[in-house]
Amino acid sequence: MSYLHDLFNLDGKVAAVVGGTGALGSAIAGALARAGAQTAVVYQGNKKKAEEICDKLDSEGLEARPWQMDVTKEESITQTVSAIGSHWHDVEILVNASGINSSTSIMDIEETEWNRIMDINLKGVYWTNRAVARNLISKGKKGSIINMTSVSSDIPLSKVFVYGMSKSAVNNMTRYMSREWAPDIRVNAIMPGFIPGEQNSGILSDERKQSILGHSAIKRYGEPDEMCGAALWLASDKASSYVTGAVVPVDGGFTAMSI
């Protein structure tokens, strides 16, 4: 197993998972920590859950700490990136897993809701990526950024209008940044399929669940843990050194299928 250990080992790296208390973020934070990274579980409001996640990892002999951050405030982002850097060392692996969803129809969406979704899903990711990349570039260091996007960013789904657009923009931002910051900072995205979590719990009606499964190749939902392999592959400079600007579906074949 030494070849595989060497390929995916993250010993000595510092990772930050923004949205680290969510279903996907917490699974990925656990995977990064278990691969050896000192891992910051970055949360917005759920301090208790962040502490529970870190306590569990701590009980496994791993290093994880909660950090509060508001992705809608650039100052909060730069302060958090700096604080993590002072505590361990510079964040070299960043996972952006925070986000909010909405089923408000195209005709009914109002500016406040539009702004809230775009601020968290798009602008917050932009500011966080920039803060981490700016710090690494200024010091000549390498890094890997992973943005969590969505299958709704590709061919539109029904209902999730602003969410889908925000995720499309994240795909394009990923490609822009991959070129701008190459070769030292790799920027990629994971495009998850349907995984029940906080973001979509209000939208997954029985009818929608049936429709999703009917349009999926493997006819089941994904599990949060099923994002971890892709995250480790993209986080590791050894495993994905030539992969940048990629938007990788982890969707059980959803985007491979039409009717």
Place this chain on the structure above:
Amino acid sequence: MESITKGFDVAGQVAVITGGAGVLCAEMAYALGGSGAKIVLLDIGEKGMAVVSEELGKRGIDHLAIKTDVMDRSSIEEAAKKTIDKFGRVDILINGAGGNKPAATTSPDKPFFDLPEDAIKWVFDLNFMGTFLPCQVFGKYFAEQKSGNIINISSMNAFTPLTRIPAYSAAKAAISNFTQWLAVHMSHHYSPDIRVNAIAPGFLLTDQNRFLLTNEKDGSLTDRGQTIIDHTPVARFGDPEDLVSTVMWLVAPASRFVHGIVVPVDGGFSAFSGV
């Protein structure tokens, strides 16, 4: 760390690699074999395969090397039979066989209108049928055992064609499309545990294309080599190791929800218009 590497464990699995004598596929064979998989090399070139086979032997990797023509169904069936006779099962199929030829490539001396039909058909057959037929033959075993993992090799030019190589580009685009089709078909009709994905490599410097991309005298870039680097955000050619590590992810349990996708391993080439 043990729990992480467990997700990437392929020990005991039987991996068939077509085009196994090529540089890139040989590296895949060493990595998979080094991680405990049993290797079956298929290639039409016995000489090249003997070199890889010898190296696998030196590393103590249990393997078979079978002369096979991926454009000939009976040849592939014979290889599958030998594989089952020796190892009893097959778990992974990597369709690495493929290539282009000068006769199917436009140039100042050979305009598009004069490209010979037989050369175009040969390139299309080698790349597309050379992927399709092994998927049929080995896929049948996967369907019977309700599990399996297929990795096809597509290309950058499947997303957007490169200049000069119309048959190769079209065949690789067909491979990407077929990868999605087969992923859905296998899941719906046989088992969701038969996964089908593809890798779309960018520009890797190998002995096959070194003369096109670098000058023999001093190793500097040719005009085409420079054009490629200018369009590649990481500003370098890929190494075989860059592909191998992606293979190790796609064949592993860690990617069990990854199905019907085409993964670019291209240093950002497909993420950038070049402008």
